[in-house]
Amino acid sequence: xxxxxxxxxxxxxxxxxxxxxxxxxxxxxxxxxxxxxxxxxxxxxxxxxxxxxxxxxxxxxxxxxxxxxxxxxxxxxxxxxxxxxxxxxxxxxxxxxxxxxxxxxxxxxxxxxxxxxxxxxxxxxxxxxxxxxxxxxxxxxxxxxxxxxxxxxxxxxxxxxxxxxxxxxxxxxxxxxxxxxxxxxxxxxxxxxxxxxxxxxxxxxxxxxxxxxxxxxxxxxxxxxxxxxxxxxxxxxxxxxxxxxxxxxxxxxxxxxxxxxxxxxxxxxxxxxxxxxxxxxxxxxxxxxxxxxxxxxxxxxxxxxxxxxxxxxxxxxxxxxxxxxxxxxxxxxxxxxx
Amino acid sequence: xxxxxxxxxxxxxxxxxxxxxxxxxxxxxxxxxxxxxxxxxxxxxxxxxxxxxxxxxxxxxxxxxxxxxxxxxxxxxxxxxxxxxxxxxxxxxxxxxxxxxxxxxxxxxxxxxxxxxxxxxxxxxxxxxxxxxxxxxxxxxxxxxxxxxxxxxxxxxxxxxxxxxxxxxxxxxxxxxxxxxxxxxxxxxxxxxxxxxxxxxxxxxxxxxxxxxxxxxxxxxxxxxxxxxxxxxxxxxxxxxxxxxxxxxxxxxxxxxxxxxxxxxxxxxxxxxxxxxxxxxxxxxxxxxxxxxxxxxxxxxxxxxxxxxxxxxxxxxxxxxxxxxxxxxxxxxxxxxx
Numbered sequence: 001x002x003x004x005x006x007x008x009x010x011x012x013x014x015x016x017x018x019x020x021x022x023x024x025x026x027x028x029x030x031x032x033x034x035x036x037x038x039x040x041x042x043x044x045x046x047x048x049x050x051x052x053x054x055x056x057x058x059x060x061x062x063x064x065x066x067x068x069x070x071x072x073x074x075x076x077x078x079x080x081x082x083x084x085x086x087x088x089x090x091x092x093x094x095x096x097x098x099x100x101x102x103x104x105x106x107x108x109x110x111x112x113x114x115x116x117x118x119x120x121x122x123x124x125x126x127x128x129x130x131x132x133x134x135x136x137x138x139x140x141x142x143x144x145x146x147x148x149x150x151x152x153x154x155x156x157x158x159x160x161x162x163x164x165x166x167x168x169x170x171x172x173x174x175x176x177x178x179x180x181x182x183x184x185x186x187x188x189x190x191x192x193x194x195x196x197x198x199x200x201x202x203x204x205x206x207x208x209x210x211x212x213x214x215x216x217x218x219x220x221x222x223x224x225x226x227x228x229x230x231x232x233x234x235x236x237x238x239x240x241x242x243x244x245x246x247x248x249x250x251x252x253x254x255x256x257x258x259x260x261x262x263x264x265x266x267x268x269x270x271x272x273x274x275x276x277x278x279x280x281x282x283x284x285x286x287x288x289x290x291x292x293x294x295x296x297x298x299x300x301x302x303x304x305x306x307x308x309x310x311x312x313x314x315x316x317x318x319x320x321x322x323x324x325x326x327x328x329x330x331x332x333x334x335x336x337x338x
Numbered sequence: 339x340x341x342x343x344x345x346x347x348x349x350x351x352x353x354x355x356x357x358x359x360x361x362x363x364x365x366x367x368x369x370x371x372x373x374x375x376x377x378x379x380x381x382x383x384x385x386x387x388x389x390x391x392x393x394x395x396x397x398x399x400x401x402x403x404x405x406x407x408x409x410x411x412x413x414x415x416x417x418x419x420x421x422x423x424x425x426x427x428x429x430x431x432x433x434x435x436x437x438x439x440x441x442x443x444x445x446x447x448x449x450x451x452x453x454x455x456x457x458x459x460x461x462x463x464x465x466x467x468x469x470x471x472x473x474x475x476x477x478x479x480x481x482x483x484x485x486x487x488x489x490x491x492x493x494x495x496x497x498x499x500x501x502x503x504x505x506x507x508x509x510x511x512x513x514x515x516x517x518x519x520x521x522x523x524x525x526x527x528x529x530x531x532x533x534x535x536x537x538x539x540x541x542x543x544x545x546x547x548x549x550x551x552x553x554x555x556x557x558x559x560x561x562x563x564x565x566x567x568x569x570x571x572x573x574x575x576x577x578x579x580x581x582x583x584x585x586x587x588x589x590x591x592x593x594x595x596x597x598x599x600x601x602x603x604x605x606x607x608x609x610x611x612x613x614x615x616x617x618x619x620x621x622x623x624x625x626x627x628x629x630x631x632x633x634x635x636x637x638x639x640x641x642x643x644x645x646x647x648x649x650x651x652x653x654x655x656x657x658x659x660x661x662x663x664x665x666x667x668x669x670x671x672x673x674x675x676x
Contacts, residue, residue: 106520109459109463110456110459110460110463113451113455113456113459117451117455117509118448118451121447121448121451121502122448125447125448156496158494158496159497161512161516162516162519163516163520164459164513164516167509167512167513167516168509170508170509170512171455171505171506171508171509174499174505174508175502175505178499178500178501178502178505181500181632182444182501182632294519294520
């Protein structure tokens with residue numbers, strides 16, 4: 001895994017995060033743990049909150065190299081008593097906790113409601129009461145757009161969630177922008193596209209199909225490509241961490257919603273070819289399964305012009321480099337992610 | 339209060355509701371009770387579900403003239419065990435239960451979440467398991483549009499909820515359209531604008547400011563007009579009942595979202611003048627209160643072209659007639675609505 005190597009978002013040397021108190025919810029997860037590592041590198045005081053729900057993305061191995069430099073509280077972000085103590089006196093909160101699984105949200109919609117709505121609402125109420133000046137960045141998802149009406153998809157594109165999870169992520173976004181407008185808690189929303197990198201969930205496709213592909217490829221088993229001609233964009237996790245850091249530290253970002261994305265988009269088939277060439281693995285192209293056809297949204301790729309214009313963000317890591325770095329990580333560590 | 343006087347939606351004489359089993363959630367409330375009365379007139383078997391939460395709109399007086407002709411179950415619509423028995427074998431469900439108060443949703447957002455999201459999600463899960471062929475019409479609200487970007491507001495206008503209630507009503511809509519798409523439960527969404535008529539809540543402004551105005555006017559107290567120049571559209575409750583009946587019985591409506599509305603829009607000041615002239619009451623124009631400024635959305639009026647084109651719906655009762663009928667009702671019955 002990479003060590004901090006980038007200039008601090010907001011200015012090399014004088015990072016706004018140096019010495020700052022930073023809470024990362026979902027901080028033992030894939031993206032949260034990279035963010036934690038980067039912030040530790042900047043000299044921030046990092047407090048991770050993670051409930052370590054087995055179906056979600058968190059595991060302690062993700063922060064093994066910075067475990068001594070961070071505080072970890074294992075709790076639900078909706079636990080007001082514990083969160084009150086966590087958030088007091090902190091300056092930043094990166095809110096990455098949540099459930100991202102389409103399937104789980106359809107199988108148990110009320111549980112998804114509690115995790116992705118109830119807990120975030122309680123967290124924001126806790127901030128309102130105990131730390132309304134904390135700067136919040138909320139991790140949302142491109143999945144809320146549903147099947148695109150036009151490409152590339154910008155932030156004004158209508159929202160057509162295709163599952164319960166999407167409905168609740170929209171609500172999660174809206175809570176944050178509302179609490180910004182009404183109570184003055186400075187919030188920014190990032191709509192992430194497919195993110196890949198070391199630490200991503202590979203046990204199953206609960207985070208992204210790519211994790212499952214990668215594990216099967218490394219195990220010498222064929223992975224399934226549903227359809228294959230659909231266009232998608234992929235970000236490497238380090239680029240996504242850059243976006244979080246910029247969003248948290250820029251006054252201009254406040255109250256705004258930003259897409260992430262990457263150019264050029266690639267087809268799933270192109271991605272499969274790339275993964276197979278890097279791993280030596282095999283794949284089979286199959287029909288989109290009937291029981292998941294509502295999430296067959298066709299082509300998707302984002303316009304990230306808004307964040308580029310406002311914050312100067314753009315992805316820097318090529319898809320090939322991203323895949324190579326991820327494969328290299330799991331060649332070494334995949335037993336930790338079973 | 340009017341007795342059934344209109345042709346049955348879907349055809350006079352041969353109403354599709356004759357002999358049908360119809361569930362009305364929130365059926366002791368303002369609009370729900372009018373719907374119940376009309377359906378009884380058509381010969382439907384009406385089953386009302388209402389939790390009679392004091393802050394909501396339900397009261398038994400609303401159905402006093404048809405009480406013997408309907409079944410009433412007092413329970414939360416999220417009570418799966420009881421709702422299972424209610425919905426089995428029924429053909430229609432008019433889903434009007436919920437909390438509509440801006441203020442309550444901000445004071446207790448988690449309660450609003452449970453009422454407007456959790457309970458509806460549990461109800462839809464109950465339908466999926468026990469009666470997936472029931473035809474559902476969900477009562478949504480124009481409030482989810484927030485401050486209009488253009489006028490009139492049609493159904494493709496972006497959604498910018500200005501309170502927690504709006505966020506949860508969007509989720510409520512989305513659950514219904516999703517369960518239609520994924521599980522084939524036929525659902526229609528109506529986005530109501532300001533509805534007035536006998537049975538509306540006048541104790542406070544939890545349903546609409548107009549209820550409070552009317553009560554104060556009848557009590558000889560001045561009512562407050564915040565601002566006054568804002569345009570709004572108003573529907574009489576009988577017209578809204580028409581829309582529900584058409585939406586429930588038309589195959590074309592399935593999976594669709596429809597605005598209600600009325601032309602021409604009027605300013606709040608014009609409405610105040612009208613109400614004062616009908617009641618002999620007084621009003622005072624004041625500044626919009628600071629603690630409610632986020633709900634100061636300026637002008638709003640809807641385009642209802644879509645429902646007019648698809649279902650032939652249009653409002654028939656003039657604003658003056660609506661105000662006169664409502665005032666006449668409360669001159670007689672306002673002690674029942676304290």
